[in-house]
Amino acid sequence: MSPPSAAAESTTVWAELRHAEPSDVPFIRRMIYQMAEFERLTHLFSATDTSLLSTLFPSPPLPHFFSFTPLVLYLSSTSPPVPSSQTLSITQFSLSSPVVDPDEADFGSPLGDGRRIAGFVICFPNYSTFLAKPGLYIEDIFVREPWRRMGFGKFMLSSVAKKAAELGMGRVEWCVLDWNVNAIEFYKGMGAEVFQEWRICRLTGPSLEKYKDE
Amino acid sequence: MSPPSAAAESTTVWAELRHAEPSDVPFIRRMIYQMAEFERLTHLFSATDTSLLSTLFPSPPLPHFFSFTPLVLYLSSTSPPVPSSQTLSITQFSLSSPVVDPDEADFGSPLGDGRRIAGFVICFPNYSTFLAKPGLYIEDIFVREPWRRMGFGKFMLSSVAKKAAELGMGRVEWCVLDWNVNAIEFYKGMGAEVFQEWRICRLTGPSLEKYKDE
Numbered sequence: 157m158s159p160p161s162a163a164a165e166s167t168t169v170w171a172e173l174r175h176a177e178p179s180d181v182p183f184i185r186r187m188i189y190q191m192a193e194f195e196r197l198t199h200l201f202s203a204t205d206t207s208l209l210s211t212l213f214p215s216p217p218l219p220h221f222f223s224f225t226p227l228v229l230y231l232s233s234t235s236p237p238v239p240s241s242q243t244l245s246i247t248q249f250s251l252s253s254p255v256v257d258p259d260e261a262d263f264g265s266p267l268g269d270g271r272r273i274a275g276f277v278i279c280f281p282n283y284s285t286f287l288a289k290p291g292l293y294i295e296d297i298f299v300r301e302p303w304r305r306m307g308f309g310k311f312m313l314s315s316v317a318k319k320a321a322e323l324g325m326g327r328v329e330w331c332v333l334d335w336n337v338n339a340i341e342f343y344k345g346m347g348a349e350v351f352q353e354w355r356i357c358r359l360t361g362p363s364l365e366k367y368k369d370e
Numbered sequence: 371m372s373p374p375s376a377a378a379e380s381t382t383v384w385a386e387l388r389h390a391e392p393s394d395v396p397f398i399r400r401m402i403y404q405m406a407e408f409e410r411l412t413h414l415f416s417a418t419d420t421s422l423l424s425t426l427f428p429s430p431p432l433p434h435f436f437s438f439t440p441l442v443l444y445l446s447s448t449s450p451p452v453p454s455s456q457t458l459s460i461t462q463f464s465l466s467s468p469v470v471d472p473d474e475a476d477f478g479s480p481l482g483d484g485r486r487i488a489g490f491v492i493c494f495p496n497y498s499t500f501l502a503k504p505g506l507y508i509e510d511i512f513v514r515e516p517w518r519r520m521g522f523g524k525f526m527l528s529s530v531a532k533k534a535a536e537l538g539m540g541r542v543e544w545c546v547l548d549w550n551v552n553a554i555e556f557y558k559g560m561g562a563e564v565f566q567e568w569r570i571c572r573l574t575g576p577s578l579e580k581y582k583d584e
Contacts, residue, residue, distance in 0.1 A: 188499045203502035211502055223437075224497045224504070280497055283438045285402045285510050288417035288425055290438070291574075296499050317573055317581040328573040335567065347577035351570045353549065359531055359542040360505075363561035367531040 167251045171308060172237040173244045173315045176226040176276070181208050183263055183273045184226060191298045195333065212278075221292065221323060222281060229275035229299070229312060230265065237271075245315035249307060257302045275299040277312050284326050291327035292320040313346055331356070381465045385522060386451040387458045387529045390440040390490070395422050397477055397487045398440060405512045409547065426492075435506065435537060436495060443489035443513070443526060444479065451485075459529035463521060471516045489513040491526050498540050505541035506534040527560055545570070 176184060182205055192201040212226050227244060230237065233254075237246055257263070257272065265271035275298050282293040294316065299308045320328045332339050332350065340350055359367075390398060396419055406415040426440050441458060444451065447468075451460055471477070471486065479485035489512050496507040508530065513522045534542045546553050546564065554564055573581075 192500060197500065200500045203499060207502035208499075211497070211504060223495075278497065278499055281437075281494070282496070282507065283425070283492065283494055283509050285417060285422075285492055286406060286411065286414045288421035290425060293496065295497050314581055314584050317578060318584050321578050321582045326574060326578075328578060330571050331568045332571055333567050334569050340569075343571045346573070347580065348571040348573050349577075351572065353547050354545045354570050355548050355554075356565045356568050356570075357544050357546055357557045357562040358565065359560070359562050360540060363563075364531060364535050364540075364542060366561065367528055368535045370528050370532055 165253075167233065167254045169249045169251055169255075170232045170236045170246065171249055171274075171311055172230045172232075172239075172246045173227055173277070173312055174230060174240070175220055175242040175244065176212070176228045177242070178209055178213050180226070180228050180273070181205050181212070184208060184212075184228065184276050184278075186262060187273075187276050187298050187300065188296070190300065191296060221279070221319065224278065224280045227277040227279075227312070227316070228273050229277075229308060230271045231274045231303070231308075232269075232271045234270045244319060245311070247311055249311075251306060255302050255306075257300075259300065259302075263300065273300075274303040275308055275312060277316060279316060281325075282327075282329065287326040289324070289326035291325050291329060292316065292323075294328065294330035297330065309342065310346065317346075379467075381447065381468045383463045383465055383469075384446045384450045384460065385463060385488075385525055386444045386446075386453075386460045387441055387491070387526055388444060388451075388454070389434055389456040389458065390426070390442045391456070392423055392427050394440070394442050394487065395419050395426070398422060398426075398442065398490050398492075400476060401487075401490050401512050401514065402510070404514065405510060435493070435533065438492065438494045441491040441493075441526070441530070442487050443491075443522060444485045445488045445517070445522075446483075446485045448484045458533060459525070461525055463525075465520060469516050469520075471514075473514065473516075477514065487514075488517040489522055489526060491530060493530060495539070496541075496543065501540040503538070503540035505539050505543060506530065506537075508542065508544035511544065523556065524560065531560075 185203055185205055188203055192198045212224055263273045277297045278295045279292050281290045283290055317328050399419055402417055406412045426438055477487045492510045493506050493508045495504045497504055531542050
């Protein structure tokens with residue numbers, strides 16, 4: 157019998173943040189829905205695989221980071237990923253114990269190679285007139301529930317920020333809900349400034365459609 | 371002698387919101403600086419004509435509203451504008467009295483045709499994952515001081531919103547400072563929702579550059 161205080165065996169997980177392929181769209185759609193549930197905004201959710209596919213994978217394709225850019229986080233506990241032209245970043249995590257993932261069947265790689273999808277990022281260029289430079293806006297950064305608080309969010313945000321800095325962009329920006337104190341502390345720890353004075357304004361639905369008739 | 375209660379003679383001004391040309395860049399740069407003064411953010415201003423030109427007018431050019439899109443507001447009190455492929459919208463204003471514009475010499479049309487530049491808009495596409503649709507983000511909308519409170523801002527925002535709706539975009543969004551109560555009332559009057567819960571996060575300068583080394 158092992159003593160009750162024995163350290164749990166650590167588990168190695170390889171993480172790859174890679175540009176999404178069209179085959180990743182159903183996984184992205186399910187994660188967007190999970191995110192809408194977390195943000196209490198499911199009433200605003202209307203994405204379908206078809207609409208995501210046509211808007212995120214236009215034909216002809218646009219260069220990564222010069223238009224809407226979806227990325228997915230693939231994890232593998234069996235073998236390190238083989239880098240490809242779609243790879244943004246690869247790293248290795250040592251977790252204190254294996255993770256129980258109740259949605260494993262829904263997020264397994266379509267390639268049947270034991271990999272699973274645990275998160276995603278969608279970003280696109282924005283523009284600062286004060287800097288006269290493009291920046292990168294992160295519309296979504298999401299890690300599925302069983303994989304949170306292990307460093308995967310930090311890995312994704314760091315990888316994207318590194319790329320933006322390498323591309324000479326002046327800023328990386330995103331939004332957070334003011335009641336999401338865990339996220340705010342996490343972002344501040346990453347070096348981000350959180351602006352208190354700015355408010356987002358939006359025309360949408362009938363309030364936008366009415367301008368068609370003007 | 372006319373009675374003291376006689377209505378002042380009204381002045382006609384034609385307004386054209388048109389896609390900017392490279393020759394408009396010096397005017398745009400001066401207006402960005404005026405905007406930075408108004409927002410008390412001149413310490414963040416570092417745009418030059420060269421940096422604006424290279425980032426707003428890439429070669430080869432990208433289609434309007436599919437990337438960074440600068441628009442300028444031209445006014446003429448002598449003759450209606452002749453629509454061109456650069457024209458987004460034209461309208462006619464009847465002002466109660468002629469406007470004294472102390473910066474007229476700095477904002478006269480380079481074509482020497484009596485037109486002047488009174489405002490600008492810079493916008494670009496953003497993306498909503500919940501809608502799986504592009505939207506339009508207005509980075510800046512600005513009217514020079516002597517021309518405010520006459521409807522030019524409404525004309526510019528309406529014209530851009532109309533175009534976004536026609537392009538099938540799901541939202542038009544922008545930001546406002548929470549102390550700018552005049553702007554907030556104006557935007558609400560235009561049908562916009564102002565979100566109180568979202569906060570903008572930003573990595574910039576050294577906080578962004580450090581990710582290059584990760």
